[in-house]
Amino acid sequence: MSDTLTGHGATRVVIRPRADHTLADCIRDVYSNRHIAWTLALREIQIRYKQSVVGVAWAVLQPLVTTVVFTLLFGLLAKIPTDGVPYPVFVLSGLLFWQYFSKVVSEASGSLVKNEGIITKVFFPRLILPLVPALSAAVELGISLVILFVLMLIYGVTPTPYVLLLPVLLLFAGLLGYGIGLMLSPINAIYRDVSIALPFFVQIGMYLTPVIYPVSFVPERYQWVFLFNPVAALLDTARAALLGSPFPSLAAYGVLLLWTAFIFTLGFRTFRKLEPAIVDRI
Amino acid sequence: MTPIISVNGIGKKYRLNGAGSAHDTLRDLLASMISRNRPERATEAPQANPREFWALKDVCFDVNEGEVVGIVGRNGAGKSTLLKILSRITTPTTGEAILNGRVGSLLEVGTGFHPELTGRENVYFNGTILGLRKHEIKARFDEIVAFSGIEAFIDTPIKRYSSGMKMRLAFSVAAHLEPEIMIIDEVLAVGDVDFQTKCLGKMRDVASAGRTVLFVSHNMNAVMQLCSRIVWLERGQVKADSKDVHQTCGRYLLGEEGKLQGGHEAELHGALECDFFSLRSFRIVGPEGVTLDHPIPGSCDFGVEITLDIHRLSPLLNFGCVVVDENGQHVLWSVTTDKAVEDWPELKVGRNVITARVPAHLLNEGRYRMDFFASLHGQGWFSEPGNTSVSVHLQVSGGLSESPYWRSRRPGFIAPVLNWVAN
16 A cells, blocks of 8 residues: 555545535645645646636636726826826726635636536545635736736835735635635536626616725715725725725624625535535536 | 444435425425325335335445455445445445545546546546546656547547546546555446456556455456455345455355245246337246246256237347346357347247247256346346346256266367267
C-alpha cells in the first residue's frame, strides 16, 4: 500500500441516509480539499481563454470598454458628482469590485449544474464547487486591476496606505458570494429557475449598490438604506482605500459582519439539507 | 478480521418522473401549492405505488480485504445504484455502509474529463479530483500514459478523442490510483479486445496485491475469470451471494433453477414494446408447436417462434435469437435477415408469427439460454442479446449420437454428426 497517497478525509467512511455533518465538519472538508478547489479554478481560467484569440486581454478589455461607456453616459452626460474623484477612476474601481462579487454569485449558483458531469461520477466534497468562482474570478480581477492602476496613474490619483486592506475586502466579498452560492446552487440544481432569474437580480443589485454613483449622491435621509447592503460597505471601503474617498461608518461594518455570518450559515445549512437530493434530481 | 466493506440494510428509493411530488420546476412546485389537482402526465406500467421505486431494498453483505466481488444482475437490478452509493455519489434512503479504506471508483467513461483540455491536463485534473497530489500524479504520469496506449495524443484536446480513447485514459488514471477499494462499473463495454484484456490483467494485479475490487459487468466470462465471489442482485435485492462463482454464474445465466422456461409470454413475463412492434411471445417449440419446458435430446430438432404485432414496417427490422451457453459464450446468432433479401420472411403490419427450426445434432449437451434478438439494423437495439429481459431456456440432454462410443457431452462448443465415408 502506498503511504504517500492522500485521500479525501479519513480512511473509515460511514455512509448513511442523511449527512450528519456539522458546520465545523463542512469547513474542515473544504479546507482539507482546498487543492481541488485550486485545480478547478485553474481549469476554469484555462478553459475560458483556451479558444479565444485575444486570450487574457478580454479580462482587460471588458471593464475598459464598460468604463468608457459609463464615463460618457454618467460622467459626461448625467454629470454624477463623485466627491472630487475623476469619474473613470471612480466607476472602474466600483465596476471591478462589483463584477467580482456578481461573478462569484452567479457562477457559484450555477456551479453544481455546470459540473454535473463530475459530481455524478466522482466523489469529493461538493461544497468545494461554489468556492471555485471566488478563486478564478480573483485571478481575473488581479489582471484587470492593472488597468485601474494605470488609469489612476494617468489621472494622478494616489492610493492611500489602506490599499493593503484590499485582499481582506476581496476575501469578504468572496465569502459573501460563496455563501449565496452555497444557498442557490443546490436549489438551482433541482429547479433551474434560479439561473434564469439571477441575472435580473444581479443587474438590479448593481443599481442598488453605489457602483456608478457615490453614496453622497443619494439624499442624506435615504443613505441608511446602504447600511443593509453588505456589498456597499465593502465597495466603499475599497474606494476609500484606493482613492481616498470617505470610509463608511462603523455601523456599516457591524452590519457587514452580521450579514456575512448570516448568509454563510444559511448557505451551509441549505447546502447540507439539499445535498443528498442533488445527484438524484440534477 | 473486520470486513473492509460492510453493507447493512442499504435501500434506495427513487421518485419516478411524472409522479406528483417530483416537481421539475419551481413553477410546478408553486402551482401544486396553489391548486390540489395537478396535471396528469402519462405514466406507463402502473405499479403498487407508481410514485416511488425501490432501486435497492435491504441489501446486506460484507466484503473482506482482498476479495474480488462480481456484482451481477439484469438491467435495473440495482447494481449501478449500489456502486454509486458505495462511491458516495448518491446517498442511500435507508441503511448504512462502512468502508474501511480509500475508494477509487470508475463509474462511467471519461470521469469528469473536460473536452477543451488536453489529455495531459485532464490526467492531472482527474487525478486531483480522485484524491492525488500533484507530485503523486507526476510520479505516475508516464505509467498512466503508457498503460492507456495513447502517448501520441496526450497533448490533444479530449474532444478529439474517440470514446475508446477516453475510456483507456479514464481506466488508466483510476487503475493507477492504488486505492484500497476499487469500484468498477462495466468498463469493458468500450474498447477493443486488447485493451479489455489489459484491463482485466490490471484488475487482477490490483486484486493480487491484496486490494478489494467490486466489479460490475455483463461480461460473464470476465466475471468468472476475475471474481472470487458473486453477489447476484435481482429487483434491488440480493438473490444469491456465493463463493462458488461458476455455479452461481451458471444459475444466473440460466435464470431460475429447476424448471425450464421455454417460452416468454408478454402477459406473464413482461412486455417489450416500441414504435415498431410489440412482442407477444418468444418460445422454443417442439414438433406440435407446444412450448418446450423439458430437456430434449440432441437428436431432436426444435423450433423458435416469435409472435409480434408490428405497428410500423422498416426494411431495417431484424428479429432472431441468440443461443448462449452456461459460460456466457454465444453459441450462435440467427436472424430473419440472414439470407439474401428476396428470401427474408415477409413481415406485415399486424400479427406476425415468425418461426425457424434449429436442426438436430447441432447443440452440445448442456443448458442454454436463448435471448430474443430485435434491432433496427445498424441503428440500435430493441432487444440486445446478453442484455435483454426476453430470454428463454433450453436443455439438451443425451441423444448426441447413435454411436455406442459417444454418449456423453463431447468436447467442443457444438456437437454436429458429420458423415464420414471411405472410398
